Each structure stands twice: as structure tokens, then as C-alpha cells.
Amino acid sequence: MSRRPPLMLQIVTGDPRPITRQIMDGIKRLIAGGELVAGDALPSVRGLALQLSINPNTVAKAYAELGAEGWVHARAGLGLFVAEQRQRLSDEERGRRLDEALDRFIGDVIGLDFDSQTILDRVAAELSNYASRKTA
Amino acid sequence: MSRRPPLMLQIVTGDPRPITRQIMDGIKRLIAGGELVAGDALPSVRGLALQLSINPNTVAKAYAELGAEGWVHARAGLGLFVAEQRQRLSDEERGRRLDEALDRFIGDVIGLDFDSQTILDRVAAELSNYASRKTA
Amino acid sequence: MSRRPPLMLQIVTGDPRPITRQIMDGIKRLIAGGELVAGDALPSVRGLALQLSINPNTVAKAYAELGAEGWVHARAGLGLFVAEQRQRLSDEERGRRLDEALDRFIGDVIGLDFDSQTILDRVAAELSNYASRKTA
Amino acid sequence: MSRRPPLMLQIVTGDPRPITRQIMDGIKRLIAGGELVAGDALPSVRGLALQLSINPNTVAKAYAELGAEGWVHARAGLGLFVAEQRQRLSDEERGRRLDEALDRFIGDVIGLDFDSQTILDRVAAELSNYASRKTA
DNA sequence: GTGGTCTAGACCACG
DNA sequence: GTGGTCTAGACCACT
Numbered sequence: 338m339s340r341r342p343p344l345m346l347q348i349v350t351g352d353p354r355p356i357t358r359q360i361m362d363g364i365k366r367l368i369a370g371g372e373l374v375a376g377d378a379l380p381s382v383r384g385l386a387l388q389l390s391i392n393p394n395t396v397a398k399a400y401a402e403l404g405a406e407g408w409v410h411a412r413a414g415l416g417l418f419v420a421e422q423r424q425r426l427s428d429e430e431r432g433r434r435l436d437e438a439l440d441r442f443i444g445d446v447i448g449l450d451f452d453s454q455t456i457l458d459r460v461a462a463e464l465s466n467y468a469s470r471k472t473a
Numbered sequence: 474m475s476r477r478p479p480l481m482l483q484i485v486t487g488d489p490r491p492i493t494r495q496i497m498d499g500i501k502r503l504i505a506g507g508e509l510v511a512g513d514a515l516p517s518v519r520g521l522a523l524q525l526s527i528n529p530n531t532v533a534k535a536y537a538e539l540g541a542e543g544w545v546h547a548r549a550g551l552g553l554f555v556a557e558q559r560q561r562l563s564d565e566e567r568g569r570r571l572d573e574a575l576d577r578f579i580g581d582v583i584g585l586d587f588d589s590q591t592i593l594d595r596v597a598a599e600l601s602n603y604a605s606r607k608t609a
Numbered sequence: 610m611s612r613r614p615p616l617m618l619q620i621v622t623g624d625p626r627p628i629t630r631q632i633m634d635g636i637k638r639l640i641a642g643g644e645l646v647a648g649d650a651l652p653s654v655r656g657l658a659l660q661l662s663i664n665p666n667t668v669a670k671a672y673a674e675l676g677a678e679g680w681v682h683a684r685a686g687l688g689l690f691v692a693e694q695r696q697r698l699s700d701e702e703r704g705r706r707l708d709e710a711l712d713r714f715i716g717d718v719i720g721l722d723f724d725s726q727t728i729l730d731r732v733a734a735e736l737s738n739y740a741s742r743k744t745a
Numbered sequence: 746m747s748r749r750p751p752l753m754l755q756i757v758t759g760d761p762r763p764i765t766r767q768i769m770d771g772i773k774r775l776i777a778g779g780e781l782v783a784g785d786a787l788p789s790v791r792g793l794a795l796q797l798s799i800n801p802n803t804v805a806k807a808y809a810e811l812g813a814e815g816w817v818h819a820r821a822g823l824g825l826f827v828a829e830q831r832q833r834l835s836d837e838e839r840g841r842r843l844d845e846a847l848d849r850f851i852g853d854v855i856g857l858d859f860d861s862q863t864i865l866d867r868v869a870a871e872l873s874n875y876a877s878r879k880t881a
Numbered sequence: 882g883t884g885g886t887c888t889a890g891a892c893c894a895c896g
Numbered sequence: 897g898t899g900g901t902c903t904a905g906a907c908c909a910c911t
Contacts, residue, residue: 611760624845624848625845625847626848626849630852634848634851634852634855635853636773637856638851638853638855641855641856648785654787669843677878678856680856687786696858698767698857702860703800703857703858706853706854706857707857707859707867709761709853710850710853710854711867711868711871713762713849713850713853714846714847714849714850714868715868715871715872716762716766716770716773716874717776717845717846717849718776718842718843718846719770719773719774719777719875720773720814720816721839721841721842721843722839723839725869725872725873728843728872729865729868729869729872731843731847732850732851732864732868733861733865735794735847736851736864736865737849737861739851739855743823
């Protein structure tokens with residue numbers, strides 16, 4: 338029997354990211370951080386919706402997109418499970434996505450007048466929480 | 474009289490950011506990079522709209538938001554000018570925005586399976602392009 | 610100005626595929642077949658919903674998934690446009706997906722007691738409609 | 746007395762097909778491939794459920810559908826047996842199912858950018874594995 | 882006008 | 897019980 342614990346997820350209403358995105362990011366991090374491993378069960382759509390006090394459809398949408406991106410796979414009647422991680426994107430696509438994320442991040446941050454080193458330290462700190470599968 | 478050159482801005486239709494955002498980011502970068510300095514005039518709403526082949530309302534909205542954030546100020550009958558450098562946001566707000574940008578960036582990048590050092594190097598490289606005022 | 614014609618799409622109620630999937634497959638074929646090329650506008654969410662007599666949310670879902678798969682990109686306030694085609698998936702992932710599709714197809718067809726040549730001819734006929742970008 | 750060996754069936758949890766479908770497809774393949782011939786006994790519902798570590802209800806459902814499609818028939822008190830080869834579906838129904846399977850297959854494969862010949866070769870290879878009865 | 886998000890509730894297939 | 901699909905309608909941001 339797979340365990341199905343309440344996840345350490347929280348929805349911040351002030352966050353400009355849509356709820357769906359917050360759920361996706363949160364679960365991606367749990368997986369990337371090793372707190373959820375392949376085969377682990379995720380909370381049910383209805384259960385997580387109750388836990389977060391949001392509409393089940395919103396959770397279902399987040400789960401569906403995570404499934405489409407290959408992070409989890411659903412089995413009707415059984416629930417959702419963390420999928421084996423595998424490289425789904427071509428190297429070119431990965432490069433393009435890194436460029437886009439970078440562009441956006443710099444655009445968001447450049448006007449805040451932070452010291453470059455401060456920003457780099459923060460990025461490094463966040464990244465260190467998620468030992469990449471390559472280095473693990 | 475201030476110079477009023479066409480700005481080095483371009484709108485990329487494939488970019489997921491809304492056009493308003495692209496304009497704002499672009500102008501912020503020009504200011505952060507020292508290509509626009511306090512007192513410089515910005516192109517007129519209609520002029521920039523023509524230059525970029527977009528709706529003047531879109532430019533007007535971008536200018537309005539840049540004004541609200543303190544990057545530019547309008548002088549009646551003369552046009553828009555780059556504002557004096559000053560602290561435009563509260564420290565609390567700046568911190569919050571950094572956190573959000575960071576959250577989103579990590580979320581975008583976490584599944585791409587890049588080495589942490591690779592990401593940090595790219596961030597550092599981008600930041601160094603816009604650090605002129607700090608280092609000058 | 611981009612043209613926005615009614616697409617040659619039809620929804621078959623008897624089809625076991627969900628409506629969303631039928632829309633996606635139909636649009637993929639129009640793109641793969643060259644009837645829609647990069648930059649072409651697609652019908653609006655509400656317009657297509659009216660045309661097909663279905664709920665706008667259903668169309669929106671299909672469009673969102675097409676966007677996630679890189680076939681189209683949406684620009685708020687403007688509409689949906691056919692994206693440039695590019696190889697997004699790794700070779701391994703492409704191989705896995707071909708294997709899966711093949712498995713399912715054979716499973717569906719093996720019990721129907723058709724002659725192998727009949728099946729092959731049908732597959733060939735369908736494929737010939739969509740000159741691959743490689744051979745085009 | 747008919748032999749009742751454990752079938753060469755396996756359930757793959759990663760497979761997107763429901764378990765019922767996997768069982769049906771597997772048995773159809775064994776019959777189509779000649780490994781099960783008319784009159785052979787199938788494992789009992791409980792036995793197959795144990796063998797595959799799944800719920801007996803799931804096996805029972807698969808068997809029921811195989812019976813409805815005419816692949817097997819139950820003999821009271823004795824168990825399930827492979828039925829005589831006969832035309833199980835109307836031509837119209839067979840044609841419809843082929844169309845559907847084809848539609849889905851093309852939809853799955855169209856975006857993967859494989860050469861048509863590659864796909865055809867793969868289909869041919871898979872079909873040749875299950876053509877024994879036709880060619881025998 | 883455009884697409885995007887969220888809520889609410891119904892219905893289905895699966896186990 | 898599980899996830900998946902569809903409908904219906906509200907609200908938001910963008911142009």
C-alpha cells in the first residue's frame with residue numbers, strides 16, 4: 338500500500354501566480370527535492386482540494402498538467418503517482434526554456450535595484466535545495 | 474532640449490509576456506544599463522506605437538505604469554522624461570518581488586535538469602550586463 | 610491582418626475520444642497537413658465553441674493543451690496563432706511515444722481480424738496526407 | 746481435460762490502458778497468435794487475479810467483456826474456454842473500430858516527426874507477430 | 882473583443 | 897473510493 342500523506346503545500350492568495358501554478362511548482366519542488374520519489378502516491382484530487390480549501394477542478398487541472406509534463410501519472414480508480422523521471426525534452430528545447438526563464442527573471446529583478454551578488458546568492462540558495470538528479 | 478531618438482526596443486510576438494510588460498522591461502533595462510539617463514526624453518506614445526506597430530493604448534498603459542513606479546515622469550506639454558534615480562519601492566515590496574521572481578524562476582527551471590552551476594553562471598552573465606550604474 | 614476562417618473541424622458524438630481530443634487531433638492534422646501554417650490565426654475560443662455547439666471551456670482546454678504541446682501560442686487580447694514547428698522532444702521520448710502509440714493501435718486492431726495488408730494500406734493512406742516536414 | 750496453465754500475461758502499472766483493457770488485449774493476442782486455441786481453458790478468475798496481484802473483480806470484468814465479444818465462453822461449473830473462431834463483429838462495426846483506432850494512432854504519431862516509412866515498417870513488424878492464424 | 886483562471890456541479894469509467 | 901470530461905457562469909488582464 339502506498340502512503341498518501343498530506344503534502345507540505347500552501348497556497349498564498351497574494352501570490353500573482355495562479356493557484357494551479359502554485360500547486361504545480363510546489364509538487365515539482367517536492368519531487369526535485371527528493372521528498373517525493375517515483376511510485377509515491379499523491380493526495381487525491383478531492384483530498385487536496387479540501388486541504389487547500391479550493392475547488393477540486395483546480396487541483397485536477399494542476400494534476401493534469403503535471404501529468405502532461407511527465408511528473409506524475411494517474412491511474413483511474415487508484416490515484417496519482419509520482420512518475421519515473423526521464424529526459425523528455427530535446428536539448429534545444431531545454432536551452433530555449435532556460436533562456437526564456439532567464440529573460441523573465443532578469444526582467445522581473447533588474448528594476449528592483451538589488452546588488453548582483455545578493456541575487457546570485459539567493460538563486461544559489463534556492464538551487465542548493467534541489468540536488469539535481471545528475472549530481473545525486 | 475533633450476534628444477528624442479527612437480529607442481532600441483523590440484516587441485517579440487512569440488514572447489509570452491504581454492506587450493505592455495515587454496515595453497516596461499525594455500525601458501527599465503535601458504535605464505538600468507545607462508543608455509537612458511535622468512532627464513532624457515522618451516518617445517511620444519504615438520511615436521513609439523508607430524515604431525513598434527502596436528496600439529497606442531498599449532504604449533500609454535506601459536508609460537502610465539512606469540510613471541506609477543517612479544521610473545519616468547510626465548511634464549505637461551513636453552512629454553515623458555526619465556526620472557531621477559531614487560528608491561522607488563519600499564524594502565518590503567522589493568523583497569516580496571524578489572521572492573516571487575525567484576519562485577517563478579526556480580519553478581520554470583527546476584525540471585530542465587540543468588546543473589546548478591550552469592544556471593548560476595547564466596544568471597551572473599545576464600546580471601553583469603545591467604550592473605553599469607552600480608559599478609560606475 | 611490575419612485571416613480567421615471557420616476551420617474544417619467536426620465533432621462526432623459517437624467517437625469515443627473526448628471532444629477535447631477530437632479538437633486537438635483535428636487541428637494537429639490541419640497543421641501537419643499544411644492547411645494551417647505558422648502565424649495563421651485560429652478561430653476564437655468562443656467562435657469555435659459556437660461553431661461546434663459546445664462549451665467554450667471545452668475549446669479553451671483543447672487550445673491550452675495544444676499550447677502546452679507547442680502547436681499554437683496564445684496572445685491575450687489577440688487570439689491564438691499557429692506556432693513555428695520545432696523539435697521539442699528528445700529522441701528517446703519520441704521513440705517511447707511511438708512505441709506506446711503502436712502498442713495501443715495493435716491492441717485495438719488485432720482482434721478485428723483484418724488482413725495485415727489492409728491495415729498497412731490504411732495507415733499508409735492516412736500518413737500520405739501529412740507530408741512530414743522532413744520530406745517536404 | 747483441458748490444460749490450465751498460467752497465462753503469459755503481465756500488467757504494467759505505467760501503461761495508460763486500464764487493467765481490464767490490458768487483460769483483454771493480452772488474451773486476444775494469445776488467441777490471435779495461436780498460443781491459445783479453441784477449447785483451451787483459461788485460468789479461473791481468482792487464479793488469474795492472484796497471478797497478477799489484482800482485484801478479482803477486475804479479472805471478472807475483463808472475462809465478461811471477452812465473453813460478450815465472443816472470444817471465450819463459459820461452461821457452467823467447468824470454467825472459461827476459448828471459443829471457436831467465428832465472425833464476432835459485424836463488418837460495419839469492424840470498419841468503424843478500425844477507423845477509430847487509425848484516427849487515434851495518427852493523432853498520437855503525427856507530431857512526432859517520424860518518417861512515414863519508419864512508421865509503416867514498425868506497424869508491419871508488429872502485425873507480422875500476430876498473423877499466424879491468417880498465414881497458417 | 883481576446884484568452885486565462887476559478888468555482889460549482891453533473892456524469893462517466895475504473896477498481 | 898479514484899481521476900476525467902463537460903457544462904455553466906463569473907471575473908480578470910490584455911489589446
